[in-house]
Amino acid sequence: MLAEKAVNQGVAPVTYGQGDRPPRGDYASARADYTCDQNWSAYTPEEHALYRRLYERQAAQMRGLACDEFISAVQHLGTPERIPRFDELSQTLYKRTGWEVVAVPGLIPEEAFFALLAARRFPVTGWLRKPEEFDYIVEPDVFHDLFGHVPLLFDPVFADYMQAYGAGGLKASRLDACELLARLYWYTVEFGLIRTPQGVRAYGAGILSSAGELRYSVQSPEPSRVGFDLQRIMRTRYKIDSYQATYFVIDSFQQLFDATAPDFTPIYRAVRELPEIEAGAVLPGESLIAAE
Numbered sequence: 001m002l003a004e005k006a007v008n009q010g011v012a013p014v015t016y017g018q019g020d021r022p023p024r025g026d027y028a029s030a031r032a033d034y035t036c037d038q039n040w041s042a043y044t045p046e047e048h049a050l051y052r053r054l055y056e057r058q059a060a061q062m063r064g065l066a067c068d069e070f071i072s073a074v075q076h077l078g079t080p081e082r083i084p085r086f087d088e089l090s091q092t093l094y095k096r097t098g099w100e101v102v103a104v105p106g107l108i109p110e111e112a113f114f115a116l117l118a119a120r121r122f123p124v125t126g127w128l129r130k131p132e133e134f135d136y137i138v139e140p141d142v143f144h145d146l147f148g149h150v151p152l153l154f155d156p157v158f159a160d161y162m163q164a165y166g167a168g169g170l171k172a173s174r175l176d177a178c179e180l181l182a183r184l185y186w187y188t189v190e191f192g193l194i195r196t197p198q199g200v201r202a203y204g205a206g207i208l209s210s211a212g213e214l215r216y217s218v219q220s221p222e223p224s225r226v227g228f229d230l231q232r233i234m235r236t237r238y239k240i241d242s243y244q245a246t247y248f249v250i251d252s253f254q255q256l257f258d259a260t261a262p263d264f265t266p267i268y269r270a271v272r273e274l275p276e277i278e279a280g281a282v283l284p285g286e287s288l289i290a291a292e
């Protein structure tokens with residue numbers, strides 16, 4: 001069953017089946033919940049080598065740029081020599097925060113995505129990018145999902161935030177507020193920054209898995225860095241095919257969890273009354289957080 005509807009992960013809207021590009025993953029053999037088998041034995045030695053090169057490029061630059069929680073948890077992915085087995089990784093992860101890693105053929109419809117998160121099952125794309133995509137890839141592949149997202153699922157507070165996000169997503173679907181909630185995901189889970197005594201550090205998976213954006217997001221004077229503000233985030237559009245023009249900075253994962261604990265219905269209503277904000281725009285009187 002192909003994922004007919006466009007799935008807007010915030011990256012280029014991707015349609016499968018009747019869409020303009022054949023799906024890269026095998027949606028036809030996915031289960032009703034869009035999970036599938038990882039088929040680990042099908043990875044070639046070249047793919048394991050490409051994964052290792054991607055891993056080593058990020059690991060070499062993460063100190064001083066990635067948050068400590070990420071740096072201390074990335075070891076749980078196991079050896080960089082080969083793409084991890086999701087079932088082994090899930091055993092370690094489950095003991096820590098009750099999460100497991102499940103294979104999916106790629107981007108899946110929002111409802112299915114939210115349902116997996118709400119059940120503490122993180123969907124990881126099974127396929128790996130091609131060598132020519134070493135520097136940039138539009139859709140999330142196994143490297144982005146595993147290296148970018150999975151380590152922070154070992155942090156108990158962030159793990160609870162991710163599960164609450166999934167539960168909130170299922171409610172947002174009923175309130176037709178998925179686009180607003182997608183911005184929260186984009187500006188926290190994918191491209192979030194966090195304040196530390198040593199300065200701003202990255203925790204967003206889209207940054208942590210990106211060769212160039214990891215340093216750019218923390219050190220460049222170009223982008224705006226705005227203190228976390230839920231309504232401001234939900235009003236702010238985002239760029240899907242370039243480095244972010246705006247990053248939002250949290251004080252802690254606890255702040256992120258607490259800020260998103262209440263029912264969003266009144267927040268959606270308030271946001272809908274206000275104009276959208278372009279990526280990169282700075283509001284009058286808004287104070288920005290300095291780069292490194």
Ligand code: HBI
Nearest residue numbers: 008009106107108110113182185
């Ligand atoms: N599907 N596999 C996968 N991974 C994602 O990160 C993902 C998705 N579908 C929808 C989606 N993300 C976004 O729309 C989120 O904002 C919900």
Ligand code: FE
Nearest residue numbers: 140190205206
């Ligand atoms: Fe992602």
